[in-house]
Amino acid sequence: MYRAAERLTGRRIEATYRALLAHDTLGADEIRALQWHKLKALLEDVYSSVPFYRRRFEEAGIRPDDVRGWEDFRRLPLTSKRDIKAAYPHEVVASDRLHTRLIERVTTGTTDAPLRFVIDTEMFDLGVARALRVLDWAGSTLGDRMVQLGPIRERRGLQHRLFAHMTQRLVLDTLALTTSSTPLCCPADTSVPDQIDLDRAGRYCRSIAAQRPGLIYGYVTDLLALAAYIEHTGFTGIRPRAVVSSAEILTDPARRRLETIFGAEVFDLYGATEFPAIACECEVHNGLHVLSDSYVVEIISDGRDASPGETGEVVITDLDNRVMPFIRYRIGDAARATDRRCSCGRSFPLIDMIEGRTSEVVVAPGGRLLLARRFATILQEMEDVRAFRIVQERIDRLDVQIVTRPSWTSQHGESLIQRIRALVGEDMEVTLSQVPDLAVDPSRKERYLYSSVEYDIVGGRCYRS
């Protein structure tokens, strides 16, 4: 059926998917050699076809020929979102592709202005193949019944709908699933939050039950919304083997809740609009395997590779993208490096849980970095807090905004302030505001922290965006 769907729609996914899946049996050295081979070819290509990288390499005094080992590669300059935005499209799109038929995409995010980039249909299909390949690790092989949940911002044409239908993939648009403005950030909450559109949740649950998927794949927020509906109404009939959460941070309480309510194994997938699948858990759940046959993923702390156990910023090079290449690109996420090996037999290196967007980092005076998740943990433990947001507009001031339940008292407020102060230190002013509601961006990513204080990972310098 998959082949028939490809023939009918002109899509090309299966061959790439199978080729990628075959890499599961390669040894670590073989993967490293493949990665190096692809990297060398990529650097040659971008030097000749992408003015932005050519200029950056020249400024650093490096030609592709000079890159003879990983140490040389690490001398290439890092690329920021800001750099790409300033050079888009003429300087960053390969010159021979600039006037061809391309698809423009936009990243989401509330703290950064969105990033525009282009791909072609081949890259689009490669992205699908990469995602399907990791879904295979979650036990879903090509063509198995599947449900995909997500906010769909672009209108999908007939060809996409036909392809999804023929390949037994049900796609549900969740943009309007959670209606109002209070984020579902307290997964321990067992009541149905009033922001879920119950009619829609009911319709979606019935469609999912009829689809009988082996796997449900979507944003944590949307999976939690359906879980809340199922628990509230006692809905039965959705029994996937696996739930794969992506695009948002999967906290431990959220994972446990999804496992219990869906009765399924939960897998964490790390991806982004620019890179559909970067790393994913396998059946052992021993961290996330980086797809190092497709990317070079570096975790950088203090301008060098993070040591095992150390948290750093994720820097990505996409080894296959020749349309608008991303080389040593600061994606804006934080992860922990590890040198553990996995007992599943796959040699793809592991990284630990993505701890948050780096735009979800609170920068304390003196350049100390505090991940927003640490605040989230404190706030999620407080039963009287329904929702929260941390706002940092100045380096020495933090405003904690909360939506409370009726049981909230001023003692709770004092204890909360004390715990936050203990985390941020004396040199930062902490204020607490009770608000009736929190307006969030409909993309619902990066919702714990709204900070306009940016920082520079290499220089440790802080600057206003």
Ligand SMILES: [Zn+2]
């Ligand atoms: Zn594994």
